[in-house]
Amino acid sequence: MDCGKEEFVGILQENKKNMTVKQEGKKFQQYFCAIIASIGALLIGSVLAWTSPCLLYLKYPNYSAPIQITNEEESSWIAAYTPIGAILGALPAGMIADTFGRKLTLIIFTVPWTGTWILTTLVPSVTFLYIARFISGVIVGMFCAVLPMYVAEIAEVSIRGTLGTLFQVFLTMGILFDYALGTFHSYLILCNSISAVSVIFLALLPFIPESPTYLMKKNRKSDAEQCLQRLRGPHYDIQVELSDLRKRLESGTQDSFSCELLLKRENFLAIVISVGLMMLQQLSGVNGVIFFAEKIFNDAGSTNSAICTLIVGIVQTIATIVSSVLVDRAGRRILLLISSTGMAISLIGLGYYFWLKSHGNAGDLGWLPLISLVAFIIVFSLGLGPIPWMMSNEVMGPEIKSFGCSATVAMNWICVSLVTFYFQPLQDVLGAATTFWIFSAICVAGVIFVLLVLPETKGKSIQEIQNELAGIKNINNVNGKV
Known part of the structure; x- marks a missing residue:
């Protein structure tokens, strides 16, 4: 009995110690490094949106493009080579990042990326454009x-x-960068501007540190300590965080990934959550809705669809910034629930308008598709746009992160390709109304998925998230009361 009492007191004392060592580091270096790294995402958006203005430039000789494309098949392949390449690039990404490091991987591959933009600017034939878009x-x-x-x-x-x-x-x-330059400037100015951003990104990358997780994986403890101290500030005690990181890495088998790892409860659920969110993000029809935006604006009576598309880009950017402010305050689950529900309602509105139009009863409802589209973009940007990219890295343990991130990103791009290639055929066969209602049903399924499967990860350490997925009650939740 005495032994049990002493053990219980020891647990309480350990928990008191754990609660007292919690501290907050300086944030400047973390924001600085994250912003520099995220310039790469700006370049990704430029790649995705490039076809919107530039296919128009390439079709007509008065836009001063270096070549002119002569048929729709060439346009389709210019657009298609990017998602095909993205699927192939995602698969080895985790292994490459574990081999060379996150920072060095970004530096190595930004060099040819800059070259593709130079090639796109000076492209001598459509074949070279295919190559540039694929790379x-x-x-x-x-x-x-x-x-x-x-x-x-x-x-x-x-x-x-x-x-x-x-x-x-x-x-x-x-995306907004492309829309703005594409609306008001020429092909060459747009491509040269993206090339300049790529050069700036490459010049800034040496100023960010390597990931502490990667350094600890490679048993470079001293480098990991220096890196973490730089990120958290000179007065932050990094030992608790380093100890936690070391335990997480030692609990996995980093260099011997096997299928057995995926059968562990926490790893299996992490993959299900990550892949599920990526599928919901794309199968909600977001790319189809955006591609359909010009027709929606025309149906709503807009006289300048290019300006309206630019407005969509502005709305999307603002809503995503709002999400970045809310996500650590409101939480991931509530934003995903609001997002999925709002998208479902918006898509029902779009489908209803086109159903009425197909029966000749649309009347004066030209405002409905416009309002539905803007609402769809706003709620998508609040939740299903940004959170899947972030949450997939939160729920995965270090032993499966390399494989898991590669698999989920590849799945994302497979779904992008499916929606891109089959959106128009679905409309041709089923009609626009039914197509939008199918996407709405997928969003409703997303609400159910979030309610039943997703844990809330706000304010939790990676270890706490892993414990929750594994079904382990966290002993650190003891508050000192018997």
């Missing part, structure tokens, strides 16, 4: 896995959500 796609797929991984590994728990959403914030800024 860009490979690097996009790789960076979609490595950039969120790096930011998650340098971020403190209290701002991990905010820093994690910077990926989507900068991605939408890249």
Whole structure:
């Protein structure tokens, strides 16, 4: 009996010690490094949105493009090579990042990426344009896995959500960058401007540290300590965080990944959550809705669809920035629930308008598709846009992160390809109304998925999240009361 009492008192004392060592580090270096890394996401957005203005430039000789494309098949392949490359680039991304490091991987592959933009500017034939778009796609797929991984590994728990959403914030800024320059300037100015951003990104990368997680994986303890001290500030006691990181790495089998690891409860649930969120993000039809935006604006009576598309880009960027502010305050689950529900309602509105139009009863409802589209973009940007990229890195343990991030990003791009290629055929066969209602049903399924499967990760350490997924009650929740 006495032994049990002493053991219980010891547990309480250990928990009191754990609660007293909690501290907050300086945030400047973390924001600085995350913002520099996220410039890569701006370049990703530029790759994705490039076709919107530039296919128009390439079709007509009066836009001063270096070549002119002569048929729709060439346009389709220019657009298709990027997602194909992204799928192939995502698959080895985790292994490459574990071999060379997150920082060095970004530096190595930004060099050819800059070259693709120079090639796009001076392209002598459509074949070279295919090559440039494919190589860009490979690097996009790789960076979609490595950039969120790096930011998650340098971020403190209290701002991990905010820093994690910077990926989507900068991605939408890249899309807006293309829309703005594409609307008011020429092909050459747009491509040269993106090349300049790529050069700036390459010049800034040496100023950020390597990920402490990677350094500890490679048994470079001294380098990991220096890196973590730089990120947290000179007066921050890094030993508790280093100890936690070491325990997490030692509990896994980093160099002997096997299928058995995926059968562990916490790892299996982490993969299900990550892949599920990526599928919901793309199968919600977001790319189809955005691609359909010009027709929606025309149906709403707009006389300048290019300006309206630019407005959509501005709205998307602002809403994503709002999400970055809310995600560490409101939490991940509530934003995802609001996002999925709002998207479902918006898509029902779009479908209803086109159903009425197909029956000749649309009348004066030209405002409905416009309002539905803007609402869809806002709620998507609040939740399903930024959070899947961030949350996949939060829920994965270090032993499966390399494989898991590569697999989930590859799944994301597979779904991008499916929606891109089959959106128009679905409309041709089923009609626009039914197509939008199918996407709405997927969003409703997303609400159920979030309610039943997703844990709330706000304010929790990686170890606490892993314990929750494994079904282990965290002893640190003891508050000293019997």
